[in-house]
Amino acid sequence: MRNLNRRTQVVILTAFMTIILIAVFSFGLLIPDDAVVGSFLSAKQPPSLAHPFGTDALGRDLFLRTLKGMAVSMTVGTAASMISAVIAVFVGIAAATGSKCVDALINWFIDVVMGVPHTILVILISFALGRGLKGLLVGIAATHWCSLARLIRGEVLQLRSQQYVAVSRKLGKSGGWILVHHLLPHLVPQFVVGLILLFPHAILHEASVSFLGFGLPPEQPAIGIILSESMRYIQTGMWWSAVLPGLTLVLIVLLVDKLGDNLRMIMDPYSAQD
Amino acid sequence: MALEAKNIYFRYGRKQPWILEDCTLKIDRGERLAVSAPSGYGKTTLALLLAGYLKPEKGEILLDDKPLPAKGICPVQLIYQHPEKAVNPRWRLKRVLEESGKLREDVLDAFGIERAWLDRFPRELSGGELQRFCVARALMSGADYLICDEISTMLDVITQAQIWNVVLEEADKRNMGIIAVTHNKHLAERIATRMIDLSE
Numbered sequence: 430m431r432n433l434n435r436r437t438q439v440v441i442l443t444a445f446m447t448i449i450l451i452a453v454f455s456f457g458l459l460i461p462d463d464a465v466v467g468s469f470l471s472a473k474q475p476p477s478l479a480h481p482f483g484t485d486a487l488g489r490d491l492f493l494r495t496l497k498g499m500a501v502s503m504t505v506g507t508a509a510s511m512i513s514a515v516i517a518v519f520v521g522i523a524a525a526t527g528s529k530c531v532d533a534l535i536n537w538f539i540d541v542v543m544g545v546p547h548t549i550l551v552i553l554i555s556f557a558l559g560r561g562l563k564g565l566l567v568g569i570a571a572t573h574w575c576s577l578a579r580l581i582r583g584e585v586l587q588l589r590s591q592q593y594v595a596v597s598r599k600l601g602k603s604g605g606w607i608l609v610h611h612l613l614p615h616l617v618p619q620f621v622v623g624l625i626l627l628f629p630h631a632i633l634h635e636a637s638v639s640f641l642g643f644g645l646p647p648e649q650p651a652i653g654i655i656l657s658e659s660m661r662y663i664q665t666g667m668w669w670s671a672v673l674p675g676l677t678l679v680l681i682v683l684l685v686d687k688l689g690d691n692l693r694m695i696m697d698p699y700s701a702q703d
Numbered sequence: 704m705a706l707e708a709k710n711i712y713f714r715y716g717r718k719q720p721w722i723l724e725d726c727t728l729k730i731d732r733g734e735r736l737a738v739s740a741p742s743g744y745g746k747t748t749l750a751l752l753l754a755g756y757l758k759p760e761k762g763e764i765l766l767d768d769k770p771l772p773a774k775g776i777c778p779v780q781l782i783y784q785h786p787e788k789a790v791n792p793r794w795r796l797k798r799v800l801e802e803s804g805k806l807r808e809d810v811l812d813a814f815g816i817e818r819a820w821l822d823r824f825p826r827e828l829s830g831g832e833l834q835r836f837c838v839a840r841a842l843m844s845g846a847d848y849l850i851c852d853e854i855s856t857m858l859d860v861i862t863q864a865q866i867w868n869v870v871l872e873e874a875d876k877r878n879m880g881i882i883a884v885t886h887n888k889h890l891a892e893r894i895a896t897r898m899i900d901l902s903e
Contacts, residue, residue, distance in 0.1 A: 591788065592788045593790050596789055599780065600803050602802070614793055
């Protein structure tokens with residue numbers, strides 16, 4: 430590792446992180462429902478070799494349940510942050526290229542959405558849409574686009590004032606052509622990095638809203654559900670049922686966050702010198 | 704056949720002082736006009752106005768007694784002082800040139816543009832090399848008027864001479880009008896058929 434330059438090191442590290450995340454996700458997806466059926470004979474066991482994370486009060490293996498929950502959470506996180514990022518691009522470009530009136534309206538709307546605490550808004554939307562996967566997805570997607578939209582608006586405004594865009598216009602190119610050929614390629618790094626940095630937010634909100642009982646139904650073993658169930662038994666000394674799944678969640682979120690930072694370093698050469 | 708500025712007034716913002724007041728200017732095709740003035744007298748502003756990048760607050764810019772066309776390739780092309788800002792940093796230079804139309808081998812040869820440069824990115828070329836691309840792009844667009852805003856200020860004299868020779872040759876061939884904004888009195892005397900000083 431030492432004799433490679435920093436860029437190569439970051440690329441290798443990023444690839445490694447991506448592999449871990451994909452492994453967790455696909456392993457979680459592949460676990461059949463039978464594997465997490467419990468038996469009361471093995472209930473409330475502390476972590477051991479047979480059950481690395483211990484078992485819960487119904488005797489279900491917490492390690493498999495956590496992985497399965499992670500896969501569900503990651504699905505929600507990926508879908509929600511993707512929808513959010515696409516909304517952000519559209520809104521950001523509309524604000525930057527539209528009239529002053531449109532820009533002011535969009536900025537005001539962003540302020541409004543950002544002014545309401547995310548969790549409350551997610552709970553309201555999720556509850557109004559009948560909870561479950563759909564409500565949660567829409568709730569998270571509808572609340573997370575704001576900061577990325579602002580970023581993209583700023584970027585487009587800056588790009589539009591560039592001389593090469595002015596030259597392009599004088600060479601007879603239309604606004605649409607300039608948007609596709611000059612502006613959008615410059616937005617790809619912002620979009621990808623923004624998308625990945627949205628993911629931890631989305632996954633944490635999914636977990637917290639499910640924990641509070643407004644998200645996924647109890648039969649879907651999402652991380653929030655596991656944590657909220659563990660609260661009932663934590664006084665009886667079952668520390669593992671809260672700590673280990675919680676730690677897994679934190680680890681995955683940190684991993685994705687770091688992945689986003691690394692990707693930014695790879696894609697945006699200016700920030701690599703930071 | 705003339706590019707004309709008729710009594711134009713311009714200022715950057717309501718509370719700013721006038722940069723140009725009641726400025727009138729006319730240049731025919733085939734004519735070469737050198738504009739000089741100390742810093743801050745509105746040379747670049749005049750260039751931007753004539754090329755249609757800015758709109759005058761009062762007065763009008765006329766090309767053959769009609770306003771500049773809003774769509775299509777503009778027959779008045781501006782070349783900037785800093786070439787590195789006037790090309791998209793993410794495009795290879797071949798694409799930069801092709802934005803103005805088909806590549807013309809004779810122009811490439813005249814500027815001494817090596818074919819290997821076409822596959823490079825802008826930051827892999829020097830300022831002088833890049834400026835040749837910007838001038839070539841403006842020439843390939845088939846413009847009738849070329850406005851050169853200090854295009855050779857940051858170049859060494861050999862490159863300056865090379866670029867100007869090609870521009871003047873092409874201008875003669877196509878009967879183009881040229882407005883050259885410059886600080887350099889000697890350069891102005893060499894290239895221009897007429898000179899004006901904005902400070903007067």
